Amino acid sequence: MQTSKIIALVTGAVAIVVAAGALQARPMAYKLPEETVQFPPGPNLEVVQANCTACHSADYIKTQPQGPKFKQDFWTAEVNKMIKVYGAPIDQSDVGKIVEYLVAVH
Ligand code: HEC
Numbered sequence: 001m002q003t004s005k006i007i008a009l010v011t012g013a014v015a016i017v018v019a020a021g022a023l024q025a026r027p028m029a030y031k032l033p034e035e036t037v038q039f040p041p042g043p044n045l046e047v048v049q050a051n052c053t054a055c056h057s058a059d060y061i062k063t064q065p066q067g068p069k070f071k072q073d074f075w076t077a078e079v080n081k082m083i084k085v086y087g088a089p090i091d092q093s094d095v096g097k098i099v100e101y102l103v104a105v106h
Pocket residue numbers: 048051052053054055056060061064078079081082086087088089090098102
């Protein structure tokens with residue numbers, strides 16, 4: 001291959017990289033997808049919305065298994081896990097209210 005061709009190739013490659021870099025450098029505007037799952041109405045809904053939406057969407061809660069085995073104990077453990085394992089800043093006095101809601105709607 002001739003030197004001039006190599007230079008042309010390298011220049012072309014550099015131009016592409018620079019162009020790609022310029023594209024990426026533009027400011028990005030993100031539009032978050034619409035929430036697909038909403039918390040259904042129930043007791044203490046506002047407490048749940050205030051405490052359970054900071055880290056993940058309502059899907060996480062909606063898609064949990066349902067049935068007689070997944071009531072008070074299950075949800076109490078779940079809310080405590082959010083606090084102890086994931087560090088959710090939930091007031092102890094709200095835990096009972098949140099569990100009441102989760103049991104009621106599931
Ligand atoms: C401090 C952040 C934080 C808050 C606040 C929070 N969660 Fe979570 N939650 C997490 C993380 C992290 C996961 C695990 C995500 C993963 O595994 O991908 C999770 C997962 C879950 C899951 C899926 C099952 C599981 O155990 O992993 C459920 C159900 C859930 N959260 C319910 C709740 C409820 C109910 C509340 C309100 C009381 C809440 N979360 C508040 C961080 C939080």
